[in-house]
Structures are given as C-alpha cells and as structure tokens.
Amino acid sequence: xxxxxxxxxxxxxxxxxxxxxxxxxxxxxxxxxxxxxxxxxxxxxxxxxxxxxxxxxxxxxxxxxxxxxxxxxxxxxxxxxxxxxxxxxxxxxxxxxxxxxxxxxxxxxxxxxxxxxxxxxxxxxxxxxxxxxxxxxxxxxxxxxxxxxxxxxxxxxxxxxxxxxxxxxxxxxxxxxxxxxxxxxxxxxxxxxxxxxxxxxxxxxxxxxxxxxxxxxxxxxxxxxxxxxxxxxxxxxxxxxxxxxxxxxxxxxxxxxxxxxxx
Amino acid sequence: xxxxxxxxxxxxxxxxxxxxxxxxxxxxxxxxxxxxxxxxxxxxxxxxxxxxxxxxxxxxxxxxxxxxxxxxxxxxxxxxxxxxxxxxxxxxxxxxxxxxxxxxxxxxxxxxxxxxxxxxxxxxxxxxxxxxxxxxxxxxxxxxxxxxxxxxxxxxxxxxxxxxxxxxxxxxxxxxxxxxxxxxxxxxxxxxxxxxxxxxxxxxxxxxxxxxxxxxxxxxxxxxxxxxxxxxxxxxxxxxxxxxxxxxxxxxxxxxxxxxxxxxxxxxxxxxxxxxxxxxxxxxxxxxxxxxxxxxxxxxxxxxxxxxxxxxxxxxxxxxxxxxxxxxxxxxxxxxxxxxxxxxxxxxxxxxxxxxxxx
Numbered sequence: 001x002x003x004x005x006x007x008x009x010x011x012x013x014x015x016x017x018x019x020x021x022x023x024x025x026x027x028x029x030x031x032x033x034x035x036x037x038x039x040x041x042x043x044x045x046x047x048x049x050x051x052x053x054x055x056x057x058x059x060x061x062x063x064x065x066x067x068x069x070x071x072x073x074x075x076x077x078x079x080x081x082x083x084x085x086x087x088x089x090x091x092x093x094x095x096x097x098x099x100x101x102x103x104x105x106x107x108x109x110x111x112x113x114x115x116x117x118x119x120x121x122x123x124x125x126x127x128x129x130x131x132x133x134x135x136x137x138x139x140x141x142x143x144x145x146x147x148x149x150x151x152x153x154x155x156x157x158x159x160x161x162x163x164x165x166x167x168x169x170x171x172x173x174x175x176x177x178x179x180x181x182x183x184x185x186x187x188x189x190x191x192x193x194x195x196x197x198x199x200x201x202x203x204x205x206x207x208x209x210x211x212x213x214x215x216x217x218x219x220x221x222x223x224x225x226x227x228x229x230x231x232x233x234x235x236x237x238x239x240x241x242x243x244x245x246x247x248x249x250x251x252x253x254x255x256x257x258x259x260x261x262x263x
Numbered sequence: 264x265x266x267x268x269x270x271x272x273x274x275x276x277x278x279x280x281x282x283x284x285x286x287x288x289x290x291x292x293x294x295x296x297x298x299x300x301x302x303x304x305x306x307x308x309x310x311x312x313x314x315x316x317x318x319x320x321x322x323x324x325x326x327x328x329x330x331x332x333x334x335x336x337x338x339x340x341x342x343x344x345x346x347x348x349x350x351x352x353x354x355x356x357x358x359x360x361x362x363x364x365x366x367x368x369x370x371x372x373x374x375x376x377x378x379x380x381x382x383x384x385x386x387x388x389x390x391x392x393x394x395x396x397x398x399x400x401x402x403x404x405x406x407x408x409x410x411x412x413x414x415x416x417x418x419x420x421x422x423x424x425x426x427x428x429x430x431x432x433x434x435x436x437x438x439x440x441x442x443x444x445x446x447x448x449x450x451x452x453x454x455x456x457x458x459x460x461x462x463x464x465x466x467x468x469x470x471x472x473x474x475x476x477x478x479x480x481x482x483x484x485x486x487x488x489x490x491x492x493x494x495x496x497x498x499x500x501x502x503x504x505x506x507x508x509x510x511x512x513x514x515x516x517x518x519x520x521x522x523x524x525x526x527x528x529x530x531x532x533x534x535x536x537x538x539x540x541x542x543x544x545x546x547x548x549x550x551x552x553x554x555x556x557x558x559x560x561x562x563x564x565x566x567x568x569x570x571x572x573x574x575x576x577x578x579x580x581x582x583x584x585x586x587x588x589x590x591x592x593x594x595x596x597x598x599x600x601x602x603x604x605x606x607x608x609x610x611x612x613x614x615x616x617x618x619x620x621x622x
Contacts, residue, residue: 055463060328061471070469076459078331079471081354084324087316091328091336092459094312095286099461117324120317 021045023054025072034227034234036191037065040133041072043197044102047204048075051212057100058092060085062114064106065139083114086121089128097127100211107134107148111173115147118177125182125216129207132173135224136245143229147171150248155229170248174221178254184215186255190223192241196251209263216257223249266441271406271431272297274442275339275365278413280305281447285334286312288325292341293377294433295367299339311450319344323351323364330360331470333458335417335451339365341433342383343374352426353392356487357472359457361420364398365413365429367436370595378595379433381517384572387430388546396487398426399494400545404502404521407442408543409435414445423494430545432568434518434597494547501549502541505531509538511611512556514577515566516542519598523566526603537607545573550580557581561614566603567591586614 020026024045031037048054054075061069063082070077080088085103093101110118110132121128137155138144144157148170152161174188185207189200200222207218223245225237232240269277276298279287287306289299299315306313312329316322322338329336340348345366355362368383370376391398399419403409409431416427454460459468474480504524506512515523520541530537540556542549557563562585565574571589578587590606592598615622 056461058332058459058461067473070471074462074467076462076468077471078328078358078459078469079473080327081324081350084320084327084351087321087324088328088331090314090321091286091288091325091330092332093328094314094325095329095332095334095336096460116317117321120321 021049023048023074025074027071029072030068031065032228034225034237035065036222036224037133039191039197040131040222040224041069043201043204044104044131045073047201047208050205051208053100053208056098057102060089060092060101060103062103062105062109063140064109066104066106066133067140069104083109083112084117085109085114086117086126086128086130090121090126093126093128100208101128102131103128104131105133106139107132107136108138108146111147111171118173122177122217122219123180123182125184127211127214127216129211130217130219131204132219132221133224134221134249135226136170137226137229139226139229143226150244172249174219174254177219183217183219183255184257185210185218185260187253188221188223188249188251190241190246190251192223192225192238206260206263210260213259213263215259221249223251264443264446266443268439269406269442269444270297270439271409271436272367273301274406274410274444275413275429275436276301277305277444278410279337279363279417280309281445282414282417283335283448283450284311284337284417285450286329286336287338288314288316288322288329288336289338290316290319290322290340290344292344294369294379294436295339295341295365298365298367298436319347320350323348323355326362327351327355327358327360330355330362331358331459333454333460335421337363337365339367341367341369342371342380345383345386349386349392351392352398353394354472356392356396356398356426357394358470359424360470361424361427363413363416363420363427363429366431368430368432370593376595377433379518379568379597380593380595381432381519381568381572382593383430384545384567384569387428388548391426391428395484397491397546398428399423399498399547400428400430402516402543402545403429403431403435404517404541405442406435406438406440410442410444412543419498423490425490425494430517432518498544499547499549499551500543501552502543503552504539506538506540506556508536509559510536510561511564511607511614512538512540512560512562513564513566513603513607514540514542514553514573516545516573519566519568522598522600523603525600526607529600529604530607535607535611537611542573548576548580550576553577553580554582557584560585561618562586562588562610564588564590564606564610566598566606568597569593
C-alpha cells in the first residue's frame, strides 16, 4: 500500500473529477456553518457552467441571508428591494430577452413581502428562473417566524411555537404557483442529502433550459437548513428537513409543461 | 413640427417615446391613466417594452431593473401611487441608475380625490423615500412645458445618473392645448459600461445599494452629496415676469404659478408693482435667483394648491430678509385669479403700511 502511495505519479494518471465552478467567485462565505445556501449557490454555479451561461446571466439577489448572493457569482448581479426581485428581474429581462435572468430568494422574501411580485411574475409567464430557498424561518434578522414556519415551530417571534389559530398555516408556494397557467416549470427539491442534492441540480439545469427555450416562468424550490436559527447541530438540521419539512412540503414536480419534457 | 391640440397626459407619453423611451412600466390611476393608455398602444406598435404591472410597487421595481440594464425607462402615476413607489425611488437613487418618473398630482391625503393638487411637493422634493438625497424635480405649467420637461428629464437622468421626476398637477395632465412635439430620436444603440448586460469579456458589474460598513456607506453618501451640489449649481430653472421694479413677488409653480401669472397681469393693470417667479425646478429650488430678488422686493406671496409646502423653500431662500405670505387652496380646489389678486392687494397694503408708505 505504502509503496503504491510513494510511487511517482505520471501526468496521464491524473484526472480532474471535481473543480471550482467558473461561475462561482473564489471568496470567503458569510453563511453560517452547516447552512445549505452554500450548496444551493454551488449547484446554480455548476448549472450555469454546464450550460455555458455565465457571460449572459444576471443574478437578482433578495433581502435575507442571501442578500450578498451577487458576491458569490462571477456573473452580473444586482440587489433588489425586499421581495421585489421578480419585478426587478422582469425589467431586466424585458429589455434584453436574450439574457438569462435568475432571482435567488428566500422564503421570507418570496412568500411574505414579495408574494404579489412572485405571483404576478409567475402568472405573466415571465421568462425568468427563480431559485427559492425555503428554510422555514427568517434567517438574517435572527430567526423570526416566516410564512413557511411549521405549525408548532419555535422561533424568536413565535416563542411558544407557531400557533396556527393565530397566525394561519404555512404557505406551500410551489403548489400555489403551479395552479397558474403562466409557469412552465415548478418543482420542489431538498438539499438534505446527496441523492436529493443531485436531483436539485438536475432541476436547476432544467429550469435554466426552460428559460433558454423561452418557455416562461420556472422555479425550483429548495428545502434548506438553518442550524443557527433552528438551534440544532448541522447534521441534525439535515435530519430535521427530512423529518419535519418534507412531510409538510412534499418533494415533487408541481408544474411541468409538455414542452419541458422535450428539453 | 406644427402645433397640435394635445392633452397633457398624452403629450407627456408621446414626448417620452420620442425622447427614446425603451421600456415603460405602470399601473392605472386617475388622473394620469391616459399616459399609460397612450403608451400601451404606441410602445407595442414601435416594438418597445410596455407592461402594466400589478402595482406601483412592482412598476417602480421593474423600472429599477430596466434602468439597471442601461435603457431609457420610466413610470408614471398619481399621488397615492407615488407614495407606494417611495421604496423604489430610494433604491434607484442609491444605485446611480437613471430613470424618469411622472407624477400627475391629485387631491389628498389618503385616497383623496382625482382633482388637481400640488400636495406632493414634500414627498417628491424632500427625499422621495428614505435616506439623504433629492431627485431632480421638474414642474411644468403648460402642455408645452410638460413635453419639453419630459425630454429634458431623460437627458438630465442620463447626465447625472439620477432619478428625475416630472411633477405636474392633474390640471396639466387633463387639459388640452396647442403644443409642439419634439422630433423622434432614435433608441440609444449602446448600453452604458456600468449596465447589467452579462459579464462577457469584462469584469462582472454589480448594482447594489447595500454598504454594510458605515465608512463605506458614508463615503457613498458623500458621492451622492457631491453630485447633488453640482446639480444644485447647474440646474436651477425658473420663469420670471415683471420682476424688475416689483415690490411684491408672487411665487407659484405649475398650475398655481400659471394662474398667478394672470393675477400679476391684473395687478399691473391696476398699477401695482407686482412680479412673478415661477420655479420650473422644485429640486433644485431656484434659491439663487430668489435670494437675489429678496434684496429688491418688499415681500413675497406664495401661491400653492396645497396647505403651504414650497413656502418652506421660499422662506429658506429669502432667509428672513422679507416677509412671506401665503395663499393656497387644498383638496383639489384651484385658486381663481381674482382670489390671488385680492391676496396680492392685501399683502401689498400690509407691506406698504408697515413701511409707512402710502398705499
């Protein structure tokens, strides 16, 4: 064994199997340890690389933990007002339909304050792609209740657990938007294990292909972890997604227009 | 081009289009709706972008996106809609992207009514959203000026990479009068180097209003203030009438300024030494000229279609040198020339008797 390790390595025997994506900026992350935003960023960057889209992509960042998303991508980018990313993306896309416009939004941004903007962008069949990161909490402001917070879930603004009599029930956004005629592709995936991460990447690639083909609105919802604000260890947070979030937010394809299957 | 009989809202829309408007986003609201309707037809005919948004909040953020792509873009609304856009104005101002916003002001507060008003003076000149800045604000008093200022608005927006507003009251938007439209300018072929067009053969461009470090944010604010200082120096605009020997200066903008013109003429017929200053830019306010005039006049009479908003800027400009009186109507009521004439006579009487002069 030792002999093998010490043997000189010929150039030909080396093979690149994993690289830093070109679309991902080589900078230090501000995300908390165990947060799955990093995985979501990486998947999007890999998808942009694989489809050769980096040079024509404009990323619209939200307000929330991913407020600095534009720092992590080697693409043009901008920072929208809270919830308004789909409106800003609409302006960017309508005046340059040949570009790829992606909004990256959390659940507070997309489901709460930006509910009107995402609903109408989807209804118009706006030819943009939304990466929707759902971690059932407001992360950046320190863990308050979101419209996606699970019944009974404790947050800093629902300290006794979310009381659905007082606050209503979580909104399942993928299902809601899939009811509209406008969207071409709406799916929910999860980032809690390798198998699901691979599925998530495939979905992001499909969503971008939908935009490239001009088929209309595409969204990939990603169930994501927030160990810091959930107050649990990172690996437990991944289990928490599987045990608690997946049952409430079932994974699956909610809208896949026929043309999408041909991509 | 020959003069045509044009409605203010339609004239503004057509002028914007001829100034090279590439993308319009808006939401219906009286009394500006004809502007949106005109563009809904013309922009599509010309293969440009027209989109009716779900709200004024969405409209201004769509404008923010299109402006970030480096195209000439605008939205239009009326007072309650302008209130909703304040968030977007602030982000736009903090991102150095140029765009034009037209406000056809109506009676308020609240839902108010759809009659002409100038009650938005504070909300358009003071900051238009949170933070330390001012948009450039142009105030037309006729359909012709509405046309000219709309074209000027786009040029100023591009020149300073700044938010420019055309603030007209509902009277200007709704009335028809003969006016001449500008020639059609071509759409700009090139995008500015800062625009979000994809990072091809260059470093990536970022448009953001987020500066987490206070030192950085202060430095950015200093940049904005430096730009505003230049704008203040270069762009003060006003119209002046019979000020040379005036004892009393009547000051009004937009429709109020135009009605005040008639009142000044009537006063002159009576032999009264009255002049008019009609600010055409509300920000920057023509304070330099007013400050000069303050040396020669005995007093000012401010006329507005609100409870007295521009009067604050008049007081700052005359800096206590002369007394400042006010005549205003609110809630969509329009002052009549005779009422202003009465206010002129009363003000002059007070000024002369205070100075011990014969009336």
